[in-house]
Amino acid sequence: MKIKTLIIPEMKNVLILFLSVLVLFPFSGTAQNTVSRIEIQGNSIVSDATIISKIKSRAGQPVSENVVNQDIKNLIATGFFETVEVNTRQGDDGQILVFSVQEKPVLDELRIEGARRIRARTIKETIQLKEGSFIDEYRLEEAVRKIEDLYAQKGFSQAQAEYSLRSEDAGQTVVNITINESEVRKVRKVTIAGNEEFSDARILKLMKTRPAWLFNKGLFKEAQLKDDVSRIKDFYLQHGFSDAEVSAETEKKTEGIYVTISVKEGPQYFIGEVEIKGNEMVSTGELRQSLVHTQGDVFSETALYEDAANLKGVYVDKGYIFANVEPLSIYDPQTERIQITYRVTENEIAYLEQINIQGNEKTKDEVIRRELRVYPGDKFDGEKLRRSKERLDNLGFFEEVTVDTEPGSKPNWVDLVFDVKEAKTGYVSFGGGYSSIDEFIGFMEIRQRNFDYQNWKTFTGAGQDLSLNMSLGTITDRYQLSFTNPWIFDQPLSFGFDAYKKGHDQEDDVGYAYEEDIRGGVLRLSREFGERVKAGVAYRFERVEISDVVDDATQALKDEAGENDLSTGEFHLSYDTRNSVFTPSRGIYVTNTLQLTGSVLGGDRDFVKYFVRGSKYFPLFHDSVLEIRGRVGFGDTIDSTDKIPIYERFFAGGASTIRGYQERKVGPIDAVTDDPVGGEALFVANIEYTYPLVEDFLKLATFFDTGNVWAENQDFLDGDLKSSVGLGFRVKTPLGPVSVDYGWPLDVEPGEEDKEGRFHFNISRGF
Numbered sequence: 001m002k003i004k005t006l007i008i009p010e011m012k013n014v015l016i017l018f019l020s021v022l023v024l025f026p027f028s029g030t031a032q033n034t035v036s037r038i039e040i041q042g043n044s045i046v047s048d049a050t051i052i053s054k055i056k057s058r059a060g061q062p063v064s065e066n067v068v069n070q071d072i073k074n075l076i077a078t079g080f081f082e083t084v085e086v087n088t089r090q091g092d093d094g095q096i097l098v099f100s101v102q103e104k105p106v107l108d109e110l111r112i113e114g115a116r117r118i119r120a121r122t123i124k125e126t127i128q129l130k131e132g133s134f135i136d137e138y139r140l141e142e143a144v145r146k147i148e149d150l151y152a153q154k155g156f157s158q159a160q161a162e163y164s165l166r167s168e169d170a171g172q173t174v175v176n177i178t179i180n181e182s183e184v185r186k187v188r189k190v191t192i193a194g195n196e197e198f199s200d201a202r203i204l205k206l207m208k209t210r211p212a213w214l215f216n217k218g219l220f221k222e223a224q225l226k227d228d229v230s231r232i233k234d235f236y237l238q239h240g241f242s243d244a245e246v247s248a249e250t251e252k253k254t255e256g257i258y259v260t261i262s263v264k265e266g267p268q269y270f271i272g273e274v275e276i277k278g279n280e281m282v283s284t285g286e287l288r289q290s291l292v293h294t295q296g297d298v299f300s301e302t303a304l305y306e307d308a309a310n311l312k313g314v315y316v317d318k319g320y321i322f323a324n325v326e327p328l329s330i331y332d333p334q335t336e337r338i339q340i341t342y343r344v345t346e347n348e349i350a351y352l353e354q355i356n357i358q359g360n361e362k363t364k365d366e367v368i369r370r371e372l373r374v375y376p377g378d379k380f381d382g383e384k385l386r387r388s389k390e391r392l393d394n395l396g397f398f399e400e401v402t403v404d405t406e407p408g409s410k411p412n413w414v415d416l417v418f419d420v421k422e423a424k425t426g427y428v429s430f431g432g433g434y435s436s437i438d439e440f441i442g443f444m445e446i447r448q449r450n451f452d453y454q455n456w457k458t459f460t461g462a463g464q465d466l467s468l469n470m471s472l473g474t475i476t477d478r479y480q481l482s483f484t485n486p487w488i489f490d491q492p493l494s495f496g497f498d499a500y501k502k503g504h505d506q507e508d509d510v511g512y513a514y515e516e517d518i519r520g521g522v523l524r525l526s527r528e529f530g531e532r533v534k535a536g537v538a539y540r541f542e543r544v545e546i547s548d549v550v551d552d553a554t555q556a557l558k559d560e561a562g563e564n565d566l567s568t569g570e571f572h573l574s575y576d577t578r579n580s581v582f583t584p585s586r587g588i589y590v591t592n593t594l595q596l597t598g599s600v601l602g603g604d605r606d607f608v609k610y611f612v613r614g615s616k617y618f619p620l621f622h623d624s625v626l627e628i629r630g631r632v633g634f635g636d637t638i639d640s641t642d643k644i645p646i647y648e649r650f651f652a653g654g655a656s657t658i659r660g661y662q663e664r665k666v667g668p669i670d671a672v673t674d675d676p677v678g679g680e681a682l683f684v685a686n687i688e689y690t691y692p693l694v695e696d697f698l699k700l701a702t703f704f705d706t707g708n709v710w711a712e713n714q715d716f717l718d719g720d721l722k723s724s725v726g727l728g729f730r731v732k733t734p735l736g737p738v739s740v741d742y743g744w745p746l747d748v749e750p751g752e753e754d755k756e757g758r759f760h761f762n763i764s765r766g767f
Contacts, residue, residue, distance in 0.1 A: 036094030042101045104134040108172035114179035158182035185220040186212045188256035194263040220257045240268040240298035269299040272337030278344035299338040317382035322347035350380040353408035359420040367463040394581045399423040425450035443471035475505040492528040513675035515548040538570040554672045560646045567603030585625045590614040606639040624691040633682035649678025655760035658705040660724030660743025667709025674751040679709040681716040699730040722747045
């Protein structure tokens with residue numbers, strides 16, 4: 001018997017073939033029709049064991065035509081063989097199956113000829129024909145296509161490639177790929193024709209196909225030109241030109257390619273009357289508030305479906321996740337406008353049956369669930385669902401959080417699925433940099449933001465925050481150990497502590513006419529009240545030593561020298577509506593701090609301080625953000641203390657307050673040394689606009705800063721404010737975010753005669 005692949009008998013011979021099969025394969029189950037052994041022929045590279053592992057026929061089993069045919073298909077599918085045939089012959093104890101194979105040629109050497117514009121190594125990596133692998137006509141034709149595509153991407157759209165396959169005297173198989181690169185085709189001119197509503201410059205801005213010039217190679221790519229045509233067409237559609245037609249023509253001349261974009265704009269359509277029908281549970285007025293495009297606006301299909309999605313979003317927020325909104329648009333020849341009708345099918349309200357968490361391998365379920373604002377049995381609430389996702393994002397434990405729904409066990413009931421992709425929450429970082437505050441500085445930090453002191457195996461998963469950091473600079477040094485448990489007693493009650501040592505050397509350039517050494521610690525306790533408010537208390541104890549006051553300082557400054565213990569009780573109250581604690585683009589954040597330092601708590605000084613800081617974020621076009629920030633501080637002595645210690649006063653000027661001025665130099669200064677001595681009252685306001693140049697890496701910033709410091713509270717806002725303007729960059733690096741700003745003072749700095757702009761550099765270890 002002989003069986004070949006791809007044998008299809010003529011219909012008239014079906015009966016004859018069937019009878020033949022019965023004769024040759026009687027399948028009686030006797031020894032004569034049982035596979036006694038399997039033989040492999042024709043293979044020189046692929047081993048017998050590999051072939052046998054790919055087939056199902058086995059010795060001792062009945063001979064089966066179906067199994068043999070499947071074995072042939074399996075062997076062909078390996079890509080090792082050109083042909084596979086199976087023959088049978090009768091042996092002493094049964095049928096012998098003989099698999100005869102013809103192996104595909106093995107590539108011994110790949111040669112690339114004619115490649116001058118692109119390296120041969122790059123071409124080989126692209127086509128992925130590896131020496132020692134089996135090859136066939138299909139793989140070689142695919143390799144040629146990939147090479148021509150690669151050249152087209154580089155601007156050589158006329159390049160051609162062809163292959164030849166030959167066996168040399170030594171029996172080696174050599175593939176030779178010859179490339180005719182042709183000349184590179186450069187775009188010399190792009191002409192826009194037929195456009196009336198939009199200028200040539202506006203349309204050219206949409207295109208990637210542009211003429212060659214000093215900073216642009218201008219390589220002509222047909223695929224890119226097709227994309228340009230689609231992009232221009234979409235642009236016209238979005239601006240109400242629903243009948244617009246866009247085409248491209250090219251003319252090849254000796255000096256290059258000339259491109260003509262032809263536009264047939266057609267009429268521009270506007271929105272006429274907008275109706276909403278079928279709504280009963282939600283008022284028409286409330287639904288209309290969600291519409292972005294209304295009567296008189298430019299009509300586009302994109303806008304139509306965008307508003308339909310907005311209408312459905314209103315229903316989803318109210319629990320009607322099965323609601324459907326069908327947008328209909330009809331041209332009214334009388335008004336020459338597009339009449340729009342949104343047909344609403346509300347359906348039934350949905351309820352939550354189960355909430356499932358998946359993707360969390362380290363983080364405990366309870367850490368995720370305690371941040372959720374939706375619960376089983378509740379009515380579906382879109383706003384609470386969005387807030388739940390925001391809270392999970394703000395933990396910083398996850399790279400991505402997605403939410404989906406699945407049908408529940410009952411009609412109108414759904415299961416929520418929170419799928420998280422965990423981020424790296426533990427890290428060791430170290431590095432160095434330059435700050436206009438600390439000058440040259442090196443740092444090291446060990447931190448686990450998802451710490452678990454009860455998990456002795458990995459110490460991760462409970463959402464606690466443990467960090468140990470150290471920084472050493474030319475004029476500063478800091479050491480700090482911190483721990484925070486955001487949930488204790490199964491309540492949103494946060495407990496933590498800090499232990500630290502920090503010091504600052506004498507340095508006139510940053511406003512220190514003395515050396516400062518501080519050792520202390522803080523116990524913290526806070527609680528969330530509602531969704532946006534957090535209040536907390538803290539106790540702080542510090543031992544502060546001031547020494548090496550400059551010789552020519554005033555007596556008032558020299559009186560600060562010595563060692564003092566500060567014992568402080570603190571109260572904090574904050575309000576936060578930001579959409580993200582890491583990169584906010586909208587919302588408000590306000591924090592208030594009241595500190596009482598006194599001998600009644602065991603300290604050496606008695607004074608009180610109040611500080612408030614607020615920011616408002618406005619999202620603008622292209623993911624840019626406008627932030628308006630303000631800070632106000634007051635301090636006053638109580639009991640027998642005559643004045644607030646210099647290290648507890650308010651200072652302004654420099655990278656973190658009013659840029660363009662020297663560090664801490666805005667406000668009262670020492671009459672002799674011109675060193676800043678701080679004050680009891682502070683006001684600083686900043687307006688900053690950031691625009692992303694490279695997503696998640698580089699932002700451009702422009703800012704306006706203003707403010708001042710006053711020696712006495714009663715002088716608050718008395719006199720001129722010191723202001724500045726400037727530009728800067730925000731760069732996200734592996735070591736942390738880097739800020740580079742150049743500020744220009746609009747007023748003369750205290751103690752100076754002229755205005756002088758300056759750079760401010762700062763590197764930190766977290767956004």
